[in-house]
Amino acid sequence: MSFRSPFTAAAVFLGAAALTAAQPGTVSGKVTAKGLRTSADIVVSLEASGLKVTAPKAPVEFDQKQMKFIPHVLPVVVGTTVRFLNSDTVAHNVFSPEGGYNLGTWPPGQSKDHVFKKPGVYTQLCQVHPEMEGYVVVLDTPYFATTNKSGAFEIKDVPPGKYKLVAWSEKLKRVEQDVTVETGKPTTANLTMSK
Numbered sequence: 001m002s003f004r005s006p007f008t009a010a011a012v013f014l015g016a017a018a019l020t021a022a023q024p025g026t027v028s029g030k031v032t033a034k035g036l037r038t039s040a041d042i043v044v045s046l047e048a049s050g051l052k053v054t055a056p057k058a059p060v061e062f063d064q065k066q067m068k069f070i071p072h073v074l075p076v077v078v079g080t081t082v083r084f085l086n087s088d089t090v091a092h093n094v095f096s097p098e099g100g101y102n103l104g105t106w107p108p109g110q111s112k113d114h115v116f117k118k119p120g121v122y123t124q125l126c127q128v129h130p131e132m133e134g135y136v137v138v139l140d141t142p143y144f145a146t147t148n149k150s151g152a153f154e155i156k157d158v159p160p161g162k163y164k165l166v167a168w169s170e171k172l173k174r175v176e177q178d179v180t181v182e183t184g185k186p187t188t189a190n191l192t193m194s195k
């Protein structure tokens with residue numbers, strides 16, 4: 001007997017519809033940093049109007065170790081609390097010209113928090129050690145990554161749609177490129193940045 005109830009047909013149809021519903025995709029690629037020894041620490045993000053960001057409840061740590069800010073570049077979303085640590089054996093200071101703050105100078109083992117409320121690039125400096133420099137990059141998109149030494153990046157769980165892929169480097173000119181993420185598919189985007 002080949003009888004199929006309309007309910008079975010409906011169930012099959014709904015199942016197919018669920019399979020074709022929007023699945024997040026991945027955007028990955030490589031940034032070539034012309035004139036630099038390393039392609040690391042470039043922030044790549046996907047921008048679009050109406051994206052919602054949720055700041056993490058726990059502070060994101062930004063360390064000072066062996067006289068360096070670690071990581072050198074820290075991307076966060078708007079509203080994130082960054083906890084500035086001191087894992088060295090000497091006192092460090094943190095101030096930011098763009099942020100208009102000076103968190104003071106504090107000994108090893110202590111930390112200071114700062115909430116980043118506006119998007120932008122915030123240089124982090126130390127009054128005790130003028131050679132120290134780091135960056136907090138505050139984004140209003142949840143889709144971002146930093147490049148590794150070879151310039152590779154991967155942004156996961158991106159809903160399908162049209163985006164502007166933006167690359168920021170402390171030493172190179174900002175680059176933009178249009179990308180379209182299709183449902184469940186990987187998208188490749190390669191960028192070249194120069195001085």
Ligand SMILES: [Cu+2]
Pocket residue numbers: 067091092093126127128129132
């Ligand atoms: Cu210092």
